[in-house]
Amino acid sequence: MQIETILVIGSQGRMGRLFATRAQAAGLGVRGVDRPLSPALVAEAARGADLVLLAVPAAAMVDVAVMCAGVMDASQILADICSVKVKPVQAMLAAYSGPVVGTHPLFGPEPKDGETRVAVTPGRDDAARDAVEAFFARMGFAPFRTTAEEHDRAMAAIQGLNFVTTVSYFAALADRPELENFITPSFNRRLDAARKMLTEDAELFCGLMDANPFTQESVRAFRSMLNIAAGGDIELLAEKANWWWRERNSGGDV
Structure with missing residues (x-):
């Protein structure tokens, strides 16, 4: 797996904007959608994306994961950037049968020098996890593995x-x-x-x-x-x- 095109769900939020901007600067294809979300909007934006990245609050994770899962194909990676991992990863796994990866960037929307660490937790598919780690590294961040x-x-x-x-x-x-x-x-x-x-x-x-x-x-x-x-x-x-x-x-x- 290699990530070349991403869709950011929540692209107008502070963290969503950060990753959309960094990914674009790294030469990746970037799309973004934000509220109000609809299955038709997400389906159109997700078509051909290698990674669908959920930059939404923890309270919205279940609903957004279900919506995305309904329009994604099984080759696309579903990942999130929530500051908690057990429940969001469980929600993504329950909603989607394809590759799932949990992540948490340990910095805010305006990271300072040295604030680069990103926790990566397993979900489903080791190749997807490796691809997401490479995605963050390509943007200049430092991913490390942990459990939820x-x-x-x-x-x-x-x-x-x-x-x-x-x-x-x-x-x-x-x-x-x-x-x-x-x-x-x-x-x-x-x-x-x-x-x-x-x-x-x-x-x-x-x-x-x-x-x-x-x-x-x-x-x-x-x-x-x-x-x-x-x-x-x-x-x-x-x-x-x-x-x-x-x-x-x-x-x-x-």
């Missing part, structure tokens, strides 16, 4: 827990104007870092948490750390947290 479960456990910790702890922290401090005179530079840095997540992307993150089957497992693990803090053993937590700087602490390079 391993991916979702990691995202529940890295992405989901980051959101839930941030939103909980600022919710706990809301409606307390008496704190404003005491704001420090470090608090302002945390506030600035959280602004986009909480004012623009909260709905997206809430949807991803709902779609990830391992979200509550990560929340419970974090709650156990809070229980240690409530017991007063902050030094133990600080020592454990220093794992992230272990190379520097041991005298090695970071």
Whole structure:
């Protein structure tokens, strides 16, 4: 399998536009459709495409996968770029009998230098997986293989827990104007870092948490750390947290 022509479903979204632009710059044939979708629209756009790439929210995956499956032929690859993988891959496999590949680009619509990693999870057909990896590499990204479960456990910790702890922290401090005179530079840095997540992307993150089957497992693990803090053993937590700087602490390079 070799991918030379792609169809991006959700081509007007931020990630859809990114991949359409990158694929075109890499010399690939690119087509795009966006809402409102219809079977006739998708069928016309999908004709002759090697890859149909779903750049749609996790909540829309089942409906869009079913629509695409109804108009694709068995030689075309169906793939997605959702930030969760277990349920989207299951949805694509249930809807479509042809090649299926799950992917998750670990960056946003405006990736910075070095933000190139793309998780690739198996679905159906190893040759399709290889072709999708080559597709991402051709655009300058760095694909790596994982499983859907391993991916979702990691995202529940890295992405989901980051959101839930941030939103909980600022919710706990809301409606307390008496704190404003005491704001420090470090608090302002945390506030600035959280602004986009909480004012623009909260709905997206809430949807991803709902779609990830391992979200509550990560929340419970974090709650156990809070229980240690409530017991007063902050030094133990600080020592454990220093794992992230272990190379520097041991005298090695970071």
